[in-house]
Amino acid sequence: MSASETSAQSAQIQAYLNQLGQQAKAASFQLASLSSQQKNTLLQTISARLSANVANILAANAKDVAAAKDNGLTDAMIDRLLLDESRLAGIIGDIDNVISLADPVGKEAASQLLDNGLRLTQRSVPLGVVGVIYEARPNVTVDIAVLALKTGNAVILRGGKETIESNKVLSQVIRDALASLDLPEDAVQLIDSPDRAIVSGLLRLDNYVDMIIPRGGQNLQRLCAEQSSIPVILGGIGICHLFVDKKADLNRAIDVIANAKVQRPTVCNALDTLLVDQSIAADFLPHVVSQLHDLGVKFYGCEQSQALIASQGADVTAADDESFSTEWLSLTLGVKVVADIDEAIGHIRQFSSGHSEAILTDDIHAASYFMNQVDSAAVYVNASTRFTDGSQFGLGAEVAVSTQKLHARGPMALDALTTYKWLAWGDYTSRP
Amino acid sequence: MSASETSAQSAQIQAYLNQLGQQAKAASFQLASLSSQQKNTLLQTISARLSANVANILAANAKDVAAAKDNGLTDAMIDRLLLDESRLAGIIGDIDNVISLADPVGKEAASQLLDNGLRLTQRSVPLGVVGVIYEARPNVTVDIAVLALKTGNAVILRGGKETIESNKVLSQVIRDALASLDLPEDAVQLIDSPDRAIVSGLLRLDNYVDMIIPRGGQNLQRLCAEQSSIPVILGGIGICHLFVDKKADLNRAIDVIANAKVQRPTVCNALDTLLVDQSIAADFLPHVVSQLHDLGVKFYGCEQSQALIASQGADVTAADDESFSTEWLSLTLGVKVVADIDEAIGHIRQFSSGHSEAILTDDIHAASYFMNQVDSAAVYVNASTRFTDGSQFGLGAEVAVSTQKLHARGPMALDALTTYKWLAWGDYTSRP
Incomplete structure (x- = not known):
């Protein structure tokens, strides 16, 4: 490939990622104002639509399994990416559990009337846009989308190429559920290209993405730590x-x-x-x-x-x-x-x-x-x-197990998908 | 310079940084077990030794000011790096304020007896080692060292080259205070070389450094976001x-x-x-x-x-x-x-x-x-x-103003220099 072809390709990837990021950010603003009840209705709709699409999902997964066999993947790897009725029922059943959890968004803390006349409070709000990079486990597609939506976040998913067919159908079912409720489909976007340059680009999309969660082995963790200009939650490596x-x-x-x-x-x-x-x-x-x-x-x-x-x-x-x-x-x-x-x-x-x-x-x-x-x-x-x-640990849901010290450490629950903003009310108050 | 000279130099920088990191980490383990009273005694000692060294500090600062004039820095820049008796008294006075603040280390939260038989708690602990990169403001040297020590953290400081003489004396006074109490001097280490390659190396020292705080303008913030493999607290840029x-x-x-x-x-x-x-x-x-x-x-x-x-x-x-x-x-x-x-x-x-x-x-x-x-x-x-x-905001002390969403947002107080660990007690308990 010539240098100009490479550069054209890289401009194309950047344009694609910018669009993905803009769409995710716009969706995140809409999600941030949903009530807990609206978010739970969304999760119920996702659960129902996944149940209604079991045959489609298993058919897509069968393609992934067939490709994996053609490509000589080990039995252990094929087992990891395999879905069957019972595993899928488990994934769908977990959504009910997430529905039953308390919504961490909208809590207010540290509220006080300050000497300077301002009333100040610290309100928990969604992070915004979460990027998740993971390997050949199709359950992560549903798990992480559901946890993100429960907390009012948009998500950009980049799963392993070995489960691309499964991930396409799973993410489309979730997008259809969003659309059926007049919510933005782009709250859940799947990167379906196996191009690794897209991962590097995603890790630099700091204008739009607020947090990167790598769910995978040591090499993926190092890649994210070294290349990302977005805060990364490292984890899942235990010696x-x-x-x-x-x-x-x-x-x-x-x-x-x-x-x-x-x-x-x-x-x-x-x-x-x-x-x-x-x-x-x-x-x-x-x-x-x-x-x-x-x-x-x-x-x-x-x-x-x-x-x-x-x-x-x-x-x-x-x-x-x-x-x-x-x-x-x-x-x-x-x-x-x-x-x-x-x-x-x-x-x-x-x-x-x-x-x-x-x-x-x-x-x-x-x-x-x-x-x-x-x-x-x-x-x-x-x-x-x-x-x-x-x-x-009784946390209800696990987003990841963090081995770094900032933001969240150890098993990360729903509240790790939130941040806070400071809100202050004055009466045309100036700083003395 | 030949390629082999460059490579020898870069190996030398890496060896220097590794030593700095190891020393900081070892010191941080000692600091983590200090009581609040021991840490306050340390801060009092630092305050007293700074007061006793006013003449030395001002003499060193005068060298920085003279060099700044020789190098044609603007009056505004010279004013930023200037110390006089009154400014120094202000810096020392701020230490008393930090002494009076509550120690955020050692708090326990989320304590419960779990169904699985474990007693679980979440204890706040120091972050460990904090790297701070800042520009020509000698007050940051004292401010940040004091906040780090108050919370049981070791700190690696890299200030602007324009204040190198002031920073050397200030950090040495703090190290002497540590040594006088049989505490590890390496709890506070100053990088006194102006070599920019050292900053790049520091940003990759993730084996030893737990957090990077850049205190400076947009270019420094971008450099840290893009190059650091250590979590960075971006901040201080307000549009x-x-x-x-x-x-x-x-x-x-x-x-x-x-x-x-x-x-x-x-x-x-x-x-x-x-x-x-x-x-x-x-x-x-x-x-x-x-x-x-x-x-x-x-x-x-x-x-x-x-x-x-x-x-x-x-x-x-x-x-x-x-x-x-x-x-x-x-x-x-x-x-x-x-x-x-x-x-x-x-x-x-x-x-x-x-x-x-x-x-x-x-x-x-x-x-x-x-x-x-x-x-x-x-x-x-x-x-x-x-x-x-x-x-x-009534937070007592300000480490930085974070404009990112993870770990801390807005004005960061002492508790942003802590993390937590999960502690669990069983009775030879296995997971069912």
Whole structure:
């Protein structure tokens, strides 16, 4: 391609994105004035129209699955993008849950009459336009559109190319629901081109887009952090640690460790590295390794732990800084013997992604110290890291799990899709 | 310079920044466990040591002023960087104010016993490491270090090269105060090289820095938005609007407009564009223009307003999209006659930087409509835009004025320098 062709193409992408952004912004102004009841009626309409379109949606999804097979995707990847009647019913059922949640928009806080004569209040309002970039999970299309509309936001969706047919039908059903209520269709827009230059352009659309949420792996998160001029909510990457203190109840500890590692190893709150106090390592490690080995776990062990792991007939590789920096997302576990709680905390500070960490101990002093010193989104005493989740935390809905510190941290609920504005009433009041 | 020299230099900068980052992060862990009393003692010590070093500080500042004169800086710029005894006393006095404020760290919210057996709470904690990039205002060095330390954060400062001598002495006095209390000096680090590549590197130091605050003009804000992989708090750019509704009390309106435009025209909350309802324009504009003209204001007028402005003998230039997109920071005012409140709101949506907007009206319906429809950090009814300010809002301290929507919006107080972590206690609890 010649330079002038490239430049023409890039101008075309920019024009397309500007239009998308303008449309989303205009729609967001309309959404911002809807009442909670109007927004819930919209969600009910979406739910009903999705139910009425099950056959169309499954047919579109079947095309995606067929293409995935043609393209040689793994069974695990095909399973992720697959919809069937039961999964679709689950997605639609979740909409009822969102309808039942309180609307975080319109709350007023910090209201006061100031000495300068102004009456001041801080009112919660929608963010405006949210851009969501995600991978091959068609449920995200519905989930995120519904959460955005519940909070009066417009959304620009860019899903994985592997689910493009499913996403087209799902987003069209939602747009039809909007139109049927005389609401702006462009409250939900899908980018249906697989062109990666569009993602880079979307990340620079700061005139129109107020927040970017990347829902996907490490590479997508880094891309967004590095390229975006729009605020990004990074998240969903968990290098999670569990420290077994010398005063832990070792019998009860094993079940919690197994839960953290094995219950659902492919998710971000699953355990990645087990830290064990050296004074109990020789007693405890063989037991826990034996049980985890039976459950199919393979190990990366530090120098001190390798022989203890191997003694149970388990697979063990020498651990290094690289393996301790890995989010396994599989039945693999790093193991490190530490001199004491401070070495455990030091290891966590060096290698954690700031998602979830736990201590198991019967020592109330050690428990407090660990909670105060460890700075991650979620810190547990005597509990599995698997609890870091919007529904487990009683938040009702989960937009994402943030591992950054601004705006929202850990499981993000509906209120993370709002901001606030300051409103002040005077009587032709000037600043003295 | 050869390519290999450039690359060696860039490796050197990276090593320097990594060291800075590591030191700041290590210091931040120590600061996070300080009690409010310990932090206030630190601030008192800083205040006392600054008072004891007035002569050194003024001598260093005199060098900056001399260099500024040699380099031909304008009087206005020299005035911005100048310290004298009275200004320094003001800076030191502000520390007492910060000491008296409540410490936002350590609050717990959302505490509950969950159905799954966990006791959950959300505890406010320091952000960690804050990077601040600012221009030639030595007061920022003290202000921001004090606010960061009050909230248990480490800070990396990069001030303008025009105040390097002042900043070196000020930051050294603060570091000495830290050391005198056996606290980590590296809680406050100054980048004293004028090399711009260091700023670019700092903006990518996301392993260590949790937030970037640019305190400066449009170019600095854009640089940070575009280059930073760390969350940035954009702010301090105000293209502010005031709409005179047809039902405004026109006599009382004039004083508010004059206050918004003239009281301190060089700051971000000063008025930039006056929007006037067409039904009152012919009556009202000559009066307001006449008064503002007497106060030295020059005008950019829309087609409809130019003749009315010129009739008062005032300077008027034809306004266009570019002038309506300008933050004047001077005695210049854009004027536009609009058909109605909707055109006023449309103009604000198109041209505002999202800082501060006001409506003047006696019509309660118009007032509500304007407040609901305009989405800026601060929206006023019958008041000057000049009120958008931490102290006017009763917040005690102002870290910055944010014009973005995530984390903090409008005047940012101490709590914007904190985040939270989720803490959960179980009894060897696994996720079902």
